[in-house]
Amino acid sequence: MPLPAVLVWRAIQPNIIRYNLQVRRFQYVPKHKPCSKEDIEKLQDFVTRTRNLLVLTGAGISTESNIPDYRSEGVGLYSRNTYRPISYKVFVTSPKARQRYWARNFVGWPRFCTAEPNITHHTLARWEKKGRIILLVTQNVDGLHRKAGSKQVTELHGTSYVVKCLSCNATMSRDRFQTILHEMNPDLNLEVAEIRPDGDVHLDGMLVENFEYPDCECGGILKPDVVFFGDNVPTGRVRYVYSKLDESDGLLILGSSLEVYSAYRFPLKAVEIAKPTMIVNIRRTRADGLPGVTNISARCGEILPDVVL
Template identity: 55%
Template sequence: MRVSSLLRFRSTSLQTSIAKQQQYVPQHKPAVQDDIKRLEDFLISKPNILVLSGAGISTESGIPDYRSEGVGLYARTNHKPIQHLEFVKSSSVRKRYWARNFVGWPNFSSTQPNATHHALARFEREMRVQAVVTQNVDRLHTKAGSRNIVELHGSGYVVKCLSCEYRIDRHEFQTILATLNPAFKDAPDMIRPDGDVEIPVDYIENFHIPECPECGGNLKPEIVFFGDCVPRPRLDKIAEMVYNSDGLLVLGSSLLVFSGYRMVLQMKDLKLPVAIVNIGDTRADHLADIKISAKCGDVIPKLFDFRKTNPL
């Protein structure tokens, strides 16, 4: 292949990759430089800031959220979030969940952090932020290098028993599921172009899920499903982090889920400031000291930019 052809191929591949990553980002206006400077000044004066991240930062890595207009799962598909009680009570619901999860896991687990995740990891190293509390279960903050993280809603990377203390890594569990379900060798073909999963009914009915090897109980991802409660120790830890902070930076969350909105209320009870960066309205706009309606990737990586303050 000639050099010119190779360069065109690489350019096309890069453009395709970027388009795929951005397909779940809702329409938005460009960030305003004055807003970026205002947020930077806000953070400079509050080095012990706490960050709350939501699905809006992971959409830029190619993981869809639920609610974004036109591009969220609610808008694009008939997919609805799993309910905790349905999962616990119904074997058919568990089969459907794990079949879909099995098919989608390779794509989900290979997703990489974007510029916002990497910027937050850098801010932690530079001691500009105290910690990140994330509503996401994708481990992208960990992949980017952040260390002080609380996964508010748990993680998709761990599977646990509902009846005992047994836990297993999700990658290892994938191998077990593959062994039990050889008919799913064509699983990649079940992923639709919009990213959703479409599995034939007979596949779901015949999908095999292992029992807990220690007690025979049902296995579930360590995720707080809708209708379930965030564990009390986790809430207590977050409350302590709020108390020891000097403000909150909300990134990519509509705050419609109360577990995140609670943090804003706790901050305001302590008379601490709140800044929000999110495309569109949030539940806490009326409580925000700073609200920037923009894509996180257009704002956060530009804060404290070493190249900006130290030109070559």
């Protein structure tokens, strides 16, 4: 006897939900082929031989957490619109630019800060607990490695979770700053369709023009503690990563195209000091073809869990 329609609906609804979640989870992942047995064996061999890993991660690993990257073909922000992230020079010299930035960031923050780590983040945290990672360096500012439990993390480009004064160096949590912005803009709608890799969103011009934001109590400019385009990674941070790379047995790069020099310098350094390097990324990278560098075209969340330590 056929089930009543309502019971049939209830029976299949969990599968529909799982399917929809899967589609949403991969909406920012570029088209790719399933990883092959040979790819898994290649990565397994590298990890087995390289006992003390320095791992470098890029925006590609967070796309499975529903945070888009900039450059992926078809799904990255640069391929879908003309948006470009704000530069350091524009942010510090233009009050209007800061108003626009903070308005967009305010609306995007509730979704950005609730993003959850995916299987790649959790796998790397597990590797660290097993003593296989001496340092995890990330280009991402989303804090997902720390959410997953990784401790030995260097956030190369800083973190969106801290706001810092450019004059007196005072800091506050981004959540506290969100409360301040909300108190200054109580009527602004926080619903948004899509966030960007830095937590920014698109907003109507009228909403931006009426947005209010504070300066520091000292009168200085408040800025997210992240490295904006046109700014430099602190020298001490780079030197520390170099020192850990020297201590390591090899470099594993995950989900990064290495287009920006702040990250590309590390495979260059690895080549210089003869450290074996493995790159796992769906599309080609800037370091392809460097001596001593091996590439695997694969989705990190598919291939990493198959590696046995």
